[in-house]
Amino acid sequence: MSAVAYTVAFDGIEAKMVEVQCAVTPGMPGFAIVGLPDKAVSEARERVRAAFAHMAIALPSKKITVNLSPANMPKEGSHFDLPIAMALLAALEILPRDEVAGTVSLGELSLNGDLVPVIGALPAAMVAASEDKVLLCPEACGPEAAWVDAARVIAPKSLAAAIRHFTGQGVIEPSTPGEVNGTTTASDFAEVKGQERAKRALEIAAAGRHHVMMVGSPGSGKSMLSKRIPSILPPMSPIEALETSMIHSLAGVLEKGGINRTRPFQEPHHTASTAAIIGGGRTAKPGQISLAHNGVLFLDEFPEFPRSVLETLRQPIETGEVIVARANAHVKYPCRFMLIAAANPCKCGYLADPARACARVPICGDEYMGRISGPLMDRFDLRVEVPPVAYTDLDLPEDGESSVTIAARVAAARQIQTDRFVDAPSVRVNAEAEGRVLEAFATPDSEGRALLNKVAERFGLSARGYHRVLRVARTIADLAGEADVKRPHVAEAVSYRLSLSQEV
Structure with missing residues (x-):
């Protein structure tokens, strides 16, 4: 038998x-x-x-x-x-x-x-x-x-x-799909007092899925800003939701069989191991970067992560996938995420604060930020300083734009990118464009090209940095509803690329 x-x-x-x-x-x-x-x-x-x-x-x-x-x-x-x-x-x-x-x-x-x-x-x-x-x-x-x-x-x-x-004694009806899980949050960008430059940088990052590095003294609002990013991100498309849910299914984190349309937001602690961040263990399970697929990976206290963990991020950031190799397993997971990193400017945190002058300037900052390697820093599209907010400003009424308003602009820019890359199925957002696709849609006008070439020569931009500036400029143009990349778009993109050049 x-x-x-x-x-x-x-x-x-x-x-x-x-x-x-x-x-x-x-x-x-x-x-x-x-x-x-x-x-x-x-x-x-x-x-x-x-x-x-x-x-x-x-x-x-x-x-x-x-x-x-x-x-x-x-x-x-x-x-x-x-x-x-x-x-x-x-x-x-x-x-x-x-x-x-x-x-x-x-x-x-x-x-x-x-x-x-x-x-x-x-x-x-x-x-x-x-x-x-x-x-x-x-x-x-x-x-x-x-x-x-x-x-x-x-x-x-x-x-x-x-x-x-x-055996036909008690037929079971086929199961029906679980409910769509929509995580609602009360956090809103309107609650953030000041920090207009940082909010602008995060809007650009959300529109093109660019990576962001924020540096500022303790309490300046870096974590507060980062945790409001999900409120301006568009919901996942059906294909993205299925991809992400399959990873979450293997990790056993799907809630009650529901598919998530809200983009994931992962924020591991800086004591997390390499296997927890990248994936691994005895059975090579997906890590935080894969759980953040199509969403956000927020790494607070970025320089405090072990150097070995930070360096393993370099290849997944570029390729959008990670291969976990173990003695009894060799598996590949997708990991197209938006990396948001937050850091203090130095160990004590008050390098640039005149009210609390650091006693070891500039050595304290050089040693602390030196934990982040040059190749890894080169992979951040936008670098923004987050200055401290005066306590007197905290009593002012909310006057900033709400997350709903910002999300509408982000959604419009994402739709432009969806239409643009319809013939390039492997590319969904500007951050993924490269080669001929990038040249076809992100080449600036003559004035913009002249400015970019001047900046590249003056500051020694790498080829990677050059192309990342082009991608950010393309996203800025999309937010403005412009068909062509012009000098103002390139100028703003360059300003974010060079904003931390003195600290790093």
Whole structure:
């Protein structure tokens, strides 16, 4: 007696089909799982035994062999419990073989037969849809998986309920998608007193997904400004929402199966490890930069992060993806994020404050900001100083623009970029444009080119810095509704590029 069921194994955000072959043959009674299973998969036989016993299903006194094919692919995770149980039930002729073979299943079994939620239901649903199969998963995973319209998702509470469904004794209705999670925030840019230059820089950054470095004394409002960025970002497109939700599904952070349209905002502490930021661990899980995909990564106290962590950001910033290589795993995760870094100008924080003059000027600032390498600093498109706000200004009424007003301009600029790059599917925003695409849309007029060339020669801009100025100038022109990049746009972009040249 033999039967086949299907499940998935995860390689980054990609789910790969795994065939679960089960054979019940004469021989010494036993239950073996082969095909490079990890410890959690090997322990599935004990959970399956206990669940069957709870349902009064007796295993035959024969040799039971489960093979996970392809056998040379490592299998990890407790989600193999359910497909192993389904293949065994089909081999014992308790369930129809063709029904089980037409199903992709994943789920962990408790000892009483209940199904425990697992990560990765959304990528598994994508595979099931591509193979024209039904997805069987725990009830709690159903709303998440049902977002893939092409997949029919059956989400029982227990293995017994799944058996009743496949034998026609208690048909389960397909799951419906969870609700769209929209995180509302009371934070508004109108609450920020002063800091008009910093607010302008963040508006430009949000419009073109540029990276920003803010430097200012403690209490000047760097964190306050950064945490209001989500209020001016446009909601994610359906494609972006699916990409981000697949990463969050693998990380197990999707809330109640809902898809997020709000752009993620990740703010790890400066004591976070390299594996936490970049991704890794024993199973090479996604890190903070991947969880911030299509959103914002805010690194407060930037120079306080370990040097090894900061340097690992250099390649992901350029490529928009990170490859996590481990002895037993080699996976790739997308990580197109907007990096917002905040730092004090020196260790004490009062390098440029005349009221609290630093006693070690300029050595204190040079040593502190020197923790940020030149190549990493070169990757910031906008660099802005955030001066302290006088306490007397805090009593003034709100007179700045609201987040709603700024968000409208950002959304209009993003739409211009969407229309512009319609023939370049790999490019979504100005920050991603390069090569001929950048030259075609961001080449300034003669006066703008002359200014940029003069600045590049005077301050020794690298080729990367030159192109980043062009991208920012293109975004500034988009915010102004201008079709061409002109001298004023280049001048403003250059001013942000050179604003911290004295400190760094």
